[in-house]
Amino acid sequence: MEGTSADLRELCRREFHLPAERVQSLAAAQLDFLERRAALFDRRVGEGRIVEGHGDLRPEHIWLGEPPAIIDCLEFSAQLRCLDPADELAFLALECERLGRPIVGEWFFGAHREVTGDEPPRELIRFHRSYRALRRARISIWHLEAPGIRDAGKWRERALRYLELASELPA
Secondary structure (H helix, E strand, O other): OHHHHHHHHHHOOHHHOOOHHHHHHHHHHHHHHHHHOHHHHHHHHHOOOOEEOOOOOOHHHEEOOOOOEEOOOOOOOHHHHEEOHHHHHHHHHHHHHHOOOHHHHHHHHHHHHHHHOOOOOHHHHHHHHHHHHHHHHHHHHHHHHOOOOOOHHHHHHHHHHHHHHOOOOOO
């Protein structure tokens, strides 16, 4: 998968001083999972589980007013919005955990299961979580290249936190 390979290349750049062994281990696990479990992804497609969603669902994109709403989807790319809800919810759960509220992500998975009857396999959720965490680490560390960056330590710490949250995939 090109996304994982690109994440690996960027996150292992020497100037970022990130734990290369951890990044390599995560990327290798993702690529291995994609190869070994390709049928799982095919099955999700065959079941009609791919939908046009938000594409980048994070807690700050959820309006809890009346009525509740999801805001700020990735309008610029239909390709990024077409995904498995397991991916979208795994990312939301990852962000909720990063912010110290993992139970909120679990609640959304429960609500999804109740409304749709879909209970994505745990290994699929772990894959999407790992993939999104590696991607967010990459986006975080890129902030160090922004002109006039203030508080560079914040972005490095955020990248490290995403690497910490990225779970290893089962063998």
